[in-house]
Amino acid sequence: MKSCHEFENMFLEAYYGEIQPYHKEHFDQHLANCDRCKENYSQLCTSLDEASRLSRPDLSAEYWRQYWNKLEKRLSSMPSSQRVPETRKTRWQIPDLNLRMAFVAIVMTLVLFVATVLFFRPFRLEEAPILSSESMNVHEVKDSINAQISRYLNRSKVILMSLVNLEDNEVLEFDFQQHQKLSSDLLGESKYLREQLDSQDRVMNLVDDLDVVMMQIANQNPKLDKESVELIRSSVENKELLFKINIEKMVLNKPFLKKES
Amino acid sequence: MAIDDQIVEQIKGKNTRAFHLFVERYQKRLYFMCFDLTGNHHDAEDLSQEVFIKVFRSANQLRANQDILAWLYRIAVNTFLDKKRKRTNRILRFWLDSEDQTIDPVDNKSTSRPDNLTDASLIHNHIQRALTKLSARERAVFVLRHYQDYSLYEISQTLSIAEGTVKSLLFRAAKKLRPLLANCVGQTKEDAR
Numbered sequence: 001m002k003s004c005h006e007f008e009n010m011f012l013e014a015y016y017g018e019i020q021p022y023h024k025e026h027f028d029q030h031l032a033n034c035d036r037c038k039e040n041y042s043q044l045c046t047s048l049d050e051a052s053r054l055s056r057p058d059l060s061a062e063y064w065r066q067y068w069n070k071l072e073k074r075l076s077s078m079p080s081s082q083r084v085p086e087t088r089k090t091r092w093q094i095p096d097l098n099l100r101m102a103f104v105a106i107v108m109t110l111v112l113f114v115a116t117v118l119f120f121r122p123f124r125l126e127e128a129p130i131l132s133s134e135s136m137n138v139h140e141v142k143d144s145i146n147a148q149i150s151r152y153l154n155r156s157k158v159i160l161m162s163l164v165n166l167e168d169n170e171v172l173e174f175d176f177q178q179h180q181k182l183s184s185d186l187l188g189e190s191k192y193l194r195e196q197l198d199s200q201d202r203v204m205n206l207v208d209d210l211d212v213v214m215m216q217i218a219n220q221n222p223k224l225d226k227e228s229v230e231l232i233r234s235s236v237e238n239k240e241l242l243f244k245i246n247i248e249k250m251v252l253n254k255p256f257l258k259k260e261s
Numbered sequence: 262m263a264i265d266d267q268i269v270e271q272i273k274g275k276n277t278r279a280f281h282l283f284v285e286r287y288q289k290r291l292y293f294m295c296f297d298l299t300g301n302h303h304d305a306e307d308l309s310q311e312v313f314i315k316v317f318r319s320a321n322q323l324r325a326n327q328d329i330l331a332w333l334y335r336i337a338v339n340t341f342l343d344k345k346r347k348r349t350n351r352i353l354r355f356w357l358d359s360e361d362q363t364i365d366p367v368d369n370k371s372t373s374r375p376d377n378l379t380d381a382s383l384i385h386n387h388i389q390r391a392l393t394k395l396s397a398r399e400r401a402v403f404v405l406r407h408y409q410d411y412s413l414y415e416i417s418q419t420l421s422i423a424e425g426t427v428k429s430l431l432f433r434a435a436k437k438l439r440p441l442l443a444n445c446v447g448q449t450k451e452d453a454r
Contacts, residue, residue, distance in 0.1 A: 012431055018412060044435060047442035051407060054388045056293055057302050067288055068281060071310050075277075075317065 002026065004037050011044050145196050149203055150252045152189050156210050157245045159183060159217070164233050164242070168226055176224040183217040186210070203248055209239045265329050272320040284313055291333050297404040298341045300389045308344070312336045331419045334409070338401045338420060345397035391441035399434040406431055 007030045013019040014027055031038045159179050166174060190207045197204045213235050220228050236242060268286075271279030291312060296305035315336050316323075323332060392400055405411040405419065406427075413431070417424040 009432070012428070012435055013413075016406065016412075043443055044439055047439045048407065048435065050384070050442040051388055051391070051438060053384050054297070054392075054408070055382075055385045056296055059292075064285075064288060067292075067306070067310075068284055070306075071284060071313055072277075072281075074310060074314060078314070 002030070004030075004034060007031075007034075007037055008040065011041050014041070015045055015048055145193075146252050148189075148193060148196075150249065152186065152193060152207075153245050153249055153252075155182065156186055156214070157242065157249075159186070160213065160232075160236050160242060160245075163217070163229060164236050166229050171224055171226055171229055174224055176220070177222050180218050180220065180222065183214040187214050187218060190214070206241075206244050206248060209241055209244070213239075213241065266326075269320060269323050269329070272317065273323075275317075280313075280317055283316070287330065287333055288313075290330060291337060294334055294404065294409055295337055295341070297408045298337065298401060300392060308337060308341060311340055315340070331415070334405065334411075335419050335421075338405075341401065342397050388442065391438050394437055394441060395434050399430050399437070402427055402430040403434040403438075 007027060010019055010023060010027050014024065019027060031041060159182055162179065190211050193207055194204070197207070213232065216232060216235060220232075265286075268279050268283050272283060288309065292305055292309045295308040295312070296302065299305050299308055312333055316333065323329070392403075395403060401420070402416055405416045406413070411419065413424050413427050416422075416427045420427070
């Protein structure tokens, strides 16, 4: 059973004939039984009927002719920019062609500057890809280190072999200074590799042994003599460095030979 | 293509002759709707012309098969609400205030009335005074429902508001008008005697 308040909410719909037929039946029944709602609804109808009596001005044909003239006047008095539809306005339009060109140039310069800063940063040693493990996954880092080791071992092998196989009559003509320089470079490289390798790694031990020999070579007198060559040769042979280098190179080239711990 | 659509297409191309035809076609209906909204001739004319100017400027926004009259009413109501927000309708208030000095049907205190101020003009003044008691939104909804015979659904579509809001605004408008116009009825009946 609906309350009087609910029927009051239907007053307007009932007055304007928008009430649903189902509700209309209930509404009429309620008004027939409720004097208060009947009186209120009657008052509402009376007041709305009264509102309908609002008179409107009786305007002549002459007025309507004047209406267009006034409107036309208003339109023509409007600045031409206002007559352009608002949707077509380009708020950021630059009227002058030179200014437009300058604007385009500034924008392009800014874009180039931003691109340079973002994509063409100068190379820094500390940002070398081999070290930037954050930007590489585990396999990429491993591959990169292996390549470095392989390169290091190759260069070490070349130096050592050239000294080990040096004939006595070739000692004086041998370009030892260049080998010393290369040894120094390899010492720098080994320092770099040491940071990447596990101290328990076999390669690490080999690098340690090679360091000793490279230091020996680097610190020799640039004027090479037979004794010095013999000393280096004995160090290489005692520690079986060439053999170890060959083994490590084989392992690096064929990873399946490496034992997976 | 309907005649309206053809005219609107030409208005989009800023054809003044087509716009003239368009104005002639809708000027009366729009003017009287504006008259119901504003309550006086001067403001009604001003508002309706402003609506036409907006139409001329933004005809591109009109879509095909759109109800042009509803579109015009919508612009009219929005413009009316904007104007109301910006400033009170001084002219109307001034006019009504000057009327207040002679008649006061709402408070029912005035007993002396000129004999020539009866029937139509008296009723008109009473209704207009009652309508000024409504808020701009209430008045807009009431005008569309009561004078333009729009259904609640059509009003909600025209003004882009929920049907429940329309119903609520209309209910509030009617609630405000009921005592004001009921007194008006009693007074005019008294005057008639």
